[in-house]
Amino acid sequence: MKSSDLFERAKQLMPGGVSSPVRAIRPYPFYVERAAGSRLTTVDGVEFIDCCLAYGPLILGHVHPEVKGAIERQIEKGWLYGTPTPLEIDLAGTIIEDHPAVDMVRFVSSGSEATMAAIRLARGYTGKQDIVKVEGGFHGAHDAVLVKAGSGATTLGVPDSAGVLADVVAHTRQVPYNDPEALDTLLARNEDVAAFIVEPIMGNIGPVLPEDGYLADLREITAAHDVLLIFDEVITGYRVGIGGAQVRYGVKPDLATFGKIIGGGLPIGAFGGRREIMEMVAPSGPVYQAGTFSGNPASLAAGYATLRYLHEHPDVYRHLDEATRAIEETALDARRGSFVRMGSLFKHFFREAPPRNYRDVQECDREAFSRFWKAMLDAGIFLPPSQFETNFLSTAHTRTDIEKIADAYGSCLFA
Numbered sequence: 267m268k269s270s271d272l273f274e275r276a277k278q279l280m281p282g283g284v285s286s287p288v289r290a291i292r293p294y295p296f297y298v299e300r301a302a303g304s305r306l307t308t309v310d311g312v313e314f315i316d317c318c319l320a321y322g323p324l325i326l327g328h329v330h331p332e333v334k335g336a337i338e339r340q341i342e343k344g345w346l347y348g349t350p351t352p353l354e355i356d357l358a359g360t361i362i363e364d365h366p367a368v369d370m371v372r373f374v375s376s377g378s379e380a381t382m383a384a385i386r387l388a389r390g391y392t393g394k395q396d397i398v399k400v401e402g403g404f405h406g407a408h409d410a411v412l413v414k415a416g417s418g419a420t421t422l423g424v425p426d427s428a429g430v431l432a433d434v435v436a437h438t439r440q441v442p443y444n445d446p447e448a449l450d451t452l453l454a455r456n457e458d459v460a461a462f463i464v465e466p467i468m469g470n471i472g473p474v475l476p477e478d479g480y481l482a483d484l485r486e487i488t489a490a491h492d493v494l495l496i497f498d499e500v501i502t503g504y505r506v507g508i509g510g511a512q513v514r515y516g517v518k519p520d521l522a523t524f525g526k527i528i529g530g531g532l533p534i535g536a537f538g539g540r541r542e543i544m545e546m547v548a549p550s551g552p553v554y555q556a557g558t559f560s561g562n563p564a565s566l567a568a569g570y571a572t573l574r575y576l577h578e579h580p581d582v583y584r585h586l587d588e589a590t591r592a593i594e595e596t597a598l599d600a601r602r603g604s605f606v607r608m609g610s611l612f613k614h615f616f617r618e619a620p621p622r623n624y625r626d627v628q629e630c631d632r633e634a635f636s637r638f639w640k641a642m643l644d645a646g647i648f649l650p651p652s653q654f655e656t657n658f659l660s661t662a663h664t665r666t667d668i669e670k671i672a673d674a675y676g677s678c679l680f681a
């Protein structure tokens with residue numbers, strides 16, 4: 267069946283025809299038959315260079331031989347035991363070694379679950395109720411973080427989804443990104459804040475990058491007000507380098523959340539941080555957290571193989587950075603909008619100056635983006651279908667792929 271027919275059928279069976287909203291591309295999404303390296307092949311027989319990469323996990327590209335081998339070897343031995351496995355110790359040990367702020371970790375099954383648990387833990391540890399997040403920051407799809415952007419620091423949070431209780435998000439306040447004073451002012455006025463959660467680099471509207479000193483300011487301000495600092499590194503972990511943004515910018519959060527790359531493409535999440543905080547988690551402490559699929563062996567094997575590969579090939583980060591720089595050079599030639607990149611994260615914004623925060627990103631010309639996105643797809647390049655989702659590169663993108671992407675950027679931006 268063709269993609270268009272499959273989508274007609276899917277719409278009868280699943281809300282919006284999809285398993286996650288961003289996939290509902292109009293008029294219909296393409297259905298993938300298989301993937302390898304940097305390429306997706308659709309059921310319609312079309313091949314795309316993939317710059318979406320499942321929204322981040324696949325830093326080594328599709329079906330990387332070492333990750334595939336690790337998954338196959340694990341599957342032979344079983345894929346779910348409901349008992350501890352030696353693999354947990356390998357992956358936990360690696361994450362802890364790579365992140366000076368992390369003394370202990372707990373594995374869960376998704377990034378959403380990780381931030382949900384980290385927030386509960388922060389409340390349990392501090393005995394305080396409120397949390398502060400950044401406007402436009404994305405931390406998954408659970409109630410406490412589904413707050414409408416624009417409900418700022420001085421007002422109570424307003425639910426961003428039907429079904430989320432106003433009472434729940436009343437405990438969530440928001441501040442703009444890159445605005446340390448706004449956080450300081452809010453924390454000075456509100457003594458009931460358990461934690462400030464932030465994507466150190468905003469990955470779900472961008473990338474939008476932290477200005478010089480912003481992350482260090484966050485560390486100082488939260489410490490001064492006795493508020494836990496949570497870095498949500500679900501995208502940035504192992505994406506902007508070993509040790510994520512916290513090592514790259516040299517700022518130690520109290521807690522950090524992970525997902526995406528640490529599972530090598532299989533479902534995973536993790537949260538970790540200072541020992542005295544983490545020891546509050548059940549069964550060693552009173553903050554409850556549990557999961558049937560937590561620490562499932564297949565995800566651990568895929569994640570561990572991915573992290574080992576990255577450790578053994580530290581040059582990959584420099585190569586990825588050079589690749590996005592090559593794309594930037596062509597995009598800048600187009601003299602239209604702004605290009606932002608950080609290692610293998612990149613995005614072209616249809617707005618004169620690079621955005622500093624969520625409000626800036628809202629000013630982008632979305633229609634121009636849609637035309638550009640469609641033109642790129644016609645040129646054989648699959649980008650995330652939103653002005654507000656970052657593009658990704660992987661180690662599987664070849665020099666020829668990068669040239670094709672750069673050329674397509676050039677011609678599609680000029681179009």
Ligand SMILES: *Cc1c(COP(=O)(O)O)cnc(C)c1O
Nearest residue numbers: 376377378404405406500501525
């Ligand atoms: C993807 C993402 C999440 C949610 O992770 P899931 O595995 O999709 O639940 C949370 N935080 C950030 C920063 C993310 O990019």
